[in-house]
Amino acid sequence: MGAELLTRFRYDDYDLTPLGDVTQRTGSASKGEIEISFDSELRYLDVVQCVSDSITRMLSFDDDTRYWVGMSVRESVTNAILHGNKMDEGKRVWVRFALDPERLVIYVRDQGAGFDESKLPNPLDPKNLLRPSGRGIFYIRTFMDDVRYTVLPEGGMEVRMEKRLNHKVKSDQEGEGNAN
Amino acid sequence: MRIDTRTTDGITVLDVHGRITIGEGSVEMRNKLRELLQAGKKDILLNLGDVSYVDSSGIGELVSCYTTVTNQGGRLKLLHLTKKVQELLAITKLLTVFESYEDEKKAIASFSK
Numbered sequence: 001m002g003a004e005l006l007t008r009f010r011y012d013d014y015d016l017t018p019l020g021d022v023t024q025r026t027g028s029a030s031k032g033e034i035e036i037s038f039d040s041e042l043r044y045l046d047v048v049q050c051v052s053d054s055i056t057r058m059l060s061f062d063d064d065t066r067y068w069v070g071m072s073v074r075e076s077v078t079n080a081i082l083h084g085n086k087m088d089e090g091k092r093v094w095v096r097f098a099l100d101p102e103r104l105v106i107y108v109r110d111q112g113a114g115f116d117e118s119k120l121p122n123p124l125d126p127k128n129l130l131r132p133s134g135r136g137i138f139y140i141r142t143f144m145d146d147v148r149y150t151v152l153p154e155g156g157m158e159v160r161m162e163k164r165l166n167h168k169v170k171s172d173q174e175g176e177g178n179a180n
Numbered sequence: 181m182r183i184d185t186r187t188t189d190g191i192t193v194l195d196v197h198g199r200i201t202i203g204e205g206s207v208e209m210r211n212k213l214r215e216l217l218q219a220g221k222k223d224i225l226l227n228l229g230d231v232s233y234v235d236s237s238g239i240g241e242l243v244s245c246y247t248t249v250t251n252q253g254g255r256l257k258l259l260h261l262t263k264k265v266q267e268l269l270a271i272t273k274l275l276t277v278f279e280s281y282e283d284e285k286k287a288i289a290s291f292s293k
Binding site (some may be wrong): 017042045067071074079082123124129130131132133134135136138139142 | 184201202203214235236239240241243244246247264268271273274277
């Protein structure tokens with residue numbers, strides 16, 4: 001019965017239309033990784049944030065850390081859509097979550113020309129304090145443990161953001177301690 | 181995002197509800213401020229107590245509101261900052277720019293100083 005239901009779920013309830021030009025699909029998630037990709041539309045920000053929140057909850061990050069990781073993902077995806085892909089809905093954004101015992105690494109990749117991070121204005125400079133934009137990457141750097149930007153040789157820009165797993169809720173750590 | 185407008189002791193209080201994020205709310209806030217400034221209402225208290233989420237664009241929007249009002253000779257102050265918004269403003273040194281209050285009566289009274 002269970003297998004029968006599973007078969008029906010897989011083959012009858014899904015619209016198995018052809019995947020189209022698979023050469024445009026450059027996803028590279030491997031074991032222990034979760035990847036989603038989508039068109040350059042801001043309405044997908046909430047979807048990505050939900051995925052981020054689910055993963056950080058699964059990893060037992062404390063509430064504050066989950067919030068700031070979610071915001072960092074949101075800011076990175078906003079940058080990818082707005083500045084990388086320049087809102088071109090024909091261009092894709094990839095977000096990949098790589099889980100290992102010590103850290104969560106999140107990759108956000110676009111199909112834009114990339115940028116030189118060292119040339120970004122410092123938002124803390126008094127002359128930039130009242131600028132309406134330019135704080136996103138600064139926030140990401142503040143909330144994540146390690147952030148690296150790479151212009152990919154095959155095209156596109158990728159940001160790698162790392163959060164170490166020492167931000168777990170206390171009760172969880174205590175629970176683990178008691179079990180040992 | 182929704183903005184409710186009320187007046188207390190001659191000060192316009194804008195109660196902002198919902199999110200201030202990229203593509204959400206910026207037009208409403210700008211239109212509301214333009215409308216108020218055109219009507220000569222230049223002392224504005226922005227109540228952010230019911231704001232559920234703010235991203236870097238939302239912070240930028242608050243900065244835009246501040247510069248728009250001060251450039252017209254007005255004053256814009258903030259009320260009931262959530263812990264998260266307070267942190268975002270502090271990290272980018274914007275708490276030194278904005279005058280913010282926890283208590284509405286004190287905030288209103290501060291405009292008469």
